Amino acid sequence: MTSPSPVLRLEGIVKTFPGVRALDGVSFDVRPGEVHALMGENGAGKSTLMKVLGGVLAPNDGQIYVGDAPVVMTSPQEAKAKGVVFIHQELSLAGELSVAENIFLGELPLKSFGRVDWQKLYADTDRILKTLNVSFTARTRVGSLSIANQQMVEIGRALTVDPRAVIFDEPTASLTDAEKVVLFDVIADLQASGVGVIYISHRMEEIFKITDRISVLRDGQYRGTLVTAETDEDKVTQLMIGRSLDLSRNASQHQMGDTALEVRGLSCGILFEDVSFAVRKGEVLGFYGLVGAGRTEIAETIFGLREPSAGQILLNGLEVQITSPIDAIRHGISLVPEDRKDQGLVLGMSCRDNMTLPQIGRLTKGPFISDRAEIAIFDKYRDKLDIRTPGWRQTVGNLSGGNQQKIVIGKWLSMHPEVLIVDEPTRGIDVGSKSEIHNLIRDLAAQGFAVIVISSEMPEVLHVSDRIVAMFGGRVMREFTSEEVTEDNLIQAISGIAANA
Amino acid sequence: MTGLTRQNLGTIVAKQGILIAFALFMIGFAMVNQRFIALDNISGVIRSSAILGVMAIGVTFVVIGGNLDLSVGSMMSFSTIVVLDLHDKIGPGLAIPAMFALTLLLGAFIGFLVGYLKLNSLIVTLGMLSAIHGLTLTWSGGKNMDIADKSGTWFSFFGQDRIMGIPVPILIFAFLAAVLAMVLSRTAFGRKVYAVGGNGQAATFSGIPRARIVFMTYLVSAFCVAVAGLLQASRSLGSQNTVGQGMELEVLAAVILGGASLMGGSGTVFKTVIGVLILGFIQNGLLLAGLDFYVQYMVTWAIIILAVWLDIAAKRGHLWSPIA
Numbered sequence A: 001m002t003s004p005s006p007v008l009r010l011e012g013i014v015k016t017f018p019g020v021r022a023l024d025g026v027s028f029d030v031r032p033g034e035v036h037a038l039m040g041e042n043g044a045g046k047s048t049l050m051k052v053l054g055g056v057l058a059p060n061d062g063q064i065y066v067g068d069a070p071v072v073m074t075s076p077q078e079a080k081a082k083g084v085v086f087i088h089q090e091l092s093l094a095g096e097l098s099v100a101e102n103i104f105l106g107e108l109p110l111k112s113f114g115r116v117d118w119q120k121l122y123a124d125t126d127r128i129l130k131t132l133n134v135s136f137t138a139r140t141r142v143g144s145l146s147i148a149n150q151q152m153v154e155i156g157r158a159l160t161v162d163p164r165a166v167i168f169d170e171p172t173a174s175l176t177d178a179e180k181v182v183l184f185d186v187i188a189d190l191q192a193s194g195v196g197v198i199y200i201s202h203r204m205e206e207i208f209k210i211t212d213r214i215s216v217l218r219d220g221q222y223r224g225t226l227v228t229a230e231t232d233e234d235k236v237t238q239l240m241i242g243r244s245l246d247l248s249r250n251a252s253q254h255q256m257g258d259t260a261l262e263v264r265g266l267s268c269g270i271l272f273e274d275v276s277f278a279v280r281k282g283e284v285l286g287f288y289g290l291v292g293a294g295r296t297e298i299a300e301t302i303f304g305l306r307e308p309s310a311g312q313i314l315l316n317g318l319e320v321q322i323t324s325p326i327d328a329i330r331h332g333i334s335l336v337p338e339d340r341k342d343q344g345l346v347l348g349m350s351c352r353d354n355m356t357l358p359q360i361g362r363l364t365k366g367p368f369i370s371d372r373a374e375i376a377i378f379d380k381y382r383d384k385l386d387i388r389t390p391g392w393r394q395t396v397g398n399l400s401g402g403n404q405q406k407i408v409i410g411k412w413l414s415m416h417p418e419v420l421i422v423d424e425p426t427r428g429i430d431v432g433s434k435s436e437i438h439n440l441i442r443d444l445a446a447q448g449f450a451v452i453v454i455s456s457e458m459p460e461v462l463h464v465s466d467r468i469v470a471m472f473g474g475r476v477m478r479e480f481t482s483e484e485v486t487e488d489n490l491i492q493a494i495s496g497i498a499a500n501a
Numbered sequence B: 001m002t003g004l005t006r007q008n009l010g011t012i013v014a015k016q017g018i019l020i021a022f023a024l025f026m027i028g029f030a031m032v033n034q035r036f037i038a039l040d041n042i043s044g045v046i047r048s049s050a051i052l053g054v055m056a057i058g059v060t061f062v063v064i065g066g067n068l069d070l071s072v073g074s075m076m077s078f079s080t081i082v083v084l085d086l087h088d089k090i091g092p093g094l095a096i097p098a099m100f101a102l103t104l105l106l107g108a109f110i111g112f113l114v115g116y117l118k119l120n121s122l123i124v125t126l127g128m129l130s131a132i133h134g135l136t137l138t139w140s141g142g143k144n145m146d147i148a149d150k151s152g153t154w155f156s157f158f159g160q161d162r163i164m165g166i167p168v169p170i171l172i173f174a175f176l177a178a179v180l181a182m183v184l185s186r187t188a189f190g191r192k193v194y195a196v197g198g199n200g201q202a203a204t205f206s207g208i209p210r211a212r213i214v215f216m217t218y219l220v221s222a223f224c225v226a227v228a229g230l231l232q233a234s235r236s237l238g239s240q241n242t243v244g245q246g247m248e249l250e251v252l253a254a255v256i257l258g259g260a261s262l263m264g265g266s267g268t269v270f271k272t273v274i275g276v277l278i279l280g281f282i283q284n285g286l287l288l289a290g291l292d293f294y295v296q297y298m299v300t301w302a303i304i305i306l307a308v309w310l311d312i313a314a315k316r317g318h319l320w321s322p323i324a
Helices: A046-053 A076-081 A099-103 A118-132 A147-158 A177-192 A204-210 A233-241 A295-302 A325-330 A340-344 A351-355 A357-362 A371-385 A401-413 A431-446 A458-464 A487-494 B002-032 B039-064 B072-090 B092-116 B121-140 B154-160 B168-186 B188-198 B200-205 B210-236 B247-257 B269-288 B293-316
Strands: A008-017 A020-030 A035-039 A061-066 A069-071 A084-087 A165-169 A196-200 A213-218 A221-227 A259-268 A272-280 A284-289 A310-315 A333-336 A419-423 A450-455 A467-472 A475-481
Touching: A008 A046, A020 A046, A020 A061, A020 A196, A035 A046, A035 A204, A046 A165, A076 A084, A084 A147, A099 A118, A099 A147, A118 A147, A147 A177, A177 A196, A177 A204, A196 A204, A204 A233, A213 A233, A221 A233, A233 A431, A259 A295, A259 A450, A272 A295, A272 A310, A272 A450, A272 A475, A284 A295, A284 A431, A284 A458, A284 A487, A295 A333, A295 A419, A295 A450, A325 A333, A333 A401, A340 A401, A340 B200, A351 A357, A351 A371, A351 A401, A351 B188, A357 A401, A357 B188, A371 A401, A401 A419, A401 A431, A431 A450, A431 A458, A450 A458, A458 A487, A467 A487, A475 A487, B002 B269, B039 B072, B039 B168, B039 B188, B039 B210, B039 B247, B039 B269, B072 B092, B072 B121, B072 B210, B072 B247, B092 B121, B092 B154, B092 B210, B154 B168, B154 B210, B168 B188, B168 B210, B168 B269, B188 B200, B188 B210, B200 B210, B247 B269, B247 B293, B269 B293
Parallel strands: A020 A221, A035 A196, A035 A213, A084 A165, A165 A196, A284 A450, A284 A467, A333 A419, A419 A450
Antiparallel strands: A008 A020, A008 A061, A061 A069, A213 A221, A259 A272, A259 A310, A467 A475
8 A cells, every 4th residue: 555656557458359359358567666577478568568568459348547547558659658658679770860850850950941950859858868877879870780779779769758657578688797797787776766667578587586576478368466575486477387497407417428529729710710519419518698799600610601611520530621501511500590480490481381391392193292291390399299280281470489389499400410519509489399309409409409598598408408618709718527616616717707716 | 050151252352252252343344244255255355365475474473572663564575576587597497496595595584683683573573674775775776677578487386376366476375374383383493483482481491492493483473574575576577666565564463363462472374364354454445435545545544443442452351441
């Protein structure tokens, strides 16, 4: 009863689509000066809820209140005018325009005859930028900014009105740790000025670091709100998926085989230098480091997408020349790429067609593709990986992130690779599917595959790896066995602190 | 239950929208003028659509692969002029393969620029539109090209004869459509075209040689242009240098009308054929309805824009939206 009246309140929001009840009576509130996490698996209804809140979708039932006033949001502009602003996951900035023009896009201050009042524009922008404490100016071209700074511009856009509630949708998805700190400072400032913040994220660490309360959605239903200080990851996970997630250490119990892939002194310009490591059959080798440490670039070089400037790649003890993905695939190397939607899948194609893509030339009978051979492969890996899809005809773009990732993994497993490289295996995937993917990786190792896992999530790397290579600034800093590694020495290694440890 | 049925109906309309529109259109015109659905009229329309249709099938490959081909009109002029010129010089038996080789060479050149050098296809083929026109004029010296002995050559077979009462151009169009439909939908090459156009980067990451596939789509397009040039030359046995001028846009219209996305990755030969027929029947229907020939251009385009809009609206689920 002592808490101040909320800045934003949702009551019994219902949104139905033909055949689906996407939101089923969702109610929660955001208090002034609070960071309120909204969590749920992909498909739990978070996006739909935000669209309702932002005036993109009209609810079938229920009421939104801003302050004490009931409101009806009919457009994003109206939501913003009422003080409800969104910082979207996918930035929507015009790269060729200046920071100031982007921040005031659509509401540029005007003088007579529709001329832009540049002086006022730049002054207003500088005032906003000052509160954000950033290093660029109102005149900087947005395209020249880093992703993190572009996000700051997006936040600046929200501050052109006096916001009452600011919604962040997965804001840290592409930020480095240092950049995250800056973002969290901005959020703290918003908080201090009495704004209510809704924070949508899959990342538990962040949630527990910066939020005050956590509301959870599951299958379109509101499952409850927890006070962050009084709960733990396990309880939140249980609320989200109805069970808890196992992230215990997990070194292999089985016997390992010979070295499958060895890399000696591999360099690629300034991206990475003098990288050496080996991975054995039946082993999971983890690569951990900050964004930009060169991990993805190493994977791409081994897969023939980049040309190395020095070094050797050996498969089963023999040196191989790999100049294209076609070479890599022929040598039994597979890569599950970092960016599922841009690199892993053709979103408009069916599940089956995506899965058989790398080997489609082999699945022919006479001049034509053998339907039977293709469906056999799809069925096999659908069952093996427990891919949930209505059928092979289903367009891949319509699947959840977890199932999409399984399609990519299935696509490469069906090639029977000697070495499987998985870059960010669970990026953008909900908690439930996450543990399935982790188990899958462990299983693959047990079956004798040599697996390389690149990840930016420490619990994930610790959970799945038998050994961990820590990278910093394009160099291997240290290699850990699962017995040696601790969170502390791993963090030191990837920050470049323990360079000579 | 009603919700589900309505949704299914919506899906059917969205997926088969072009066929439904076609059917409604045919019924409408047939009610206005009985002549419209007379067998000889229908056969006449298909026959006169055959050249456009053959070219559109080729361009379908290019568009699904994620590129454009605006050079097909002037390339068809080139093929027509070349085969007519060589007919009298080296005889039809050699002229035809020579013309095919030269046309494929042009296609290979475009395919090289767009596929291997990764130049923008709009710029490349727009440039080739006028470059090939220049090449044609250079070849012909700017003069019309005519076969000397028009009654004494078997060359007229492709454009003028009938087999079992069916005009040969229709047979060639149908045969080519059937073969290339199979290539696109049933072969590994076809699948790769969809993959490259749908997401070129993902295709590369799957070990598909993107440059080569794009190159091949332009070869297919050039081959179809050569067939179209053959039909054109054989029908008239004489030609101006500008015979194919402007056809690139009609071809593109037919492909889009058939529902292929200009972003690549979607479309089928069958739908393109429907698009071609719709265009043909619209023009024919308007003619039979007594509309001035010049008005047809405008009406045709209005119908295309309408079709494209409805197609996009069906995919988006609403007619207009502030966000794309």
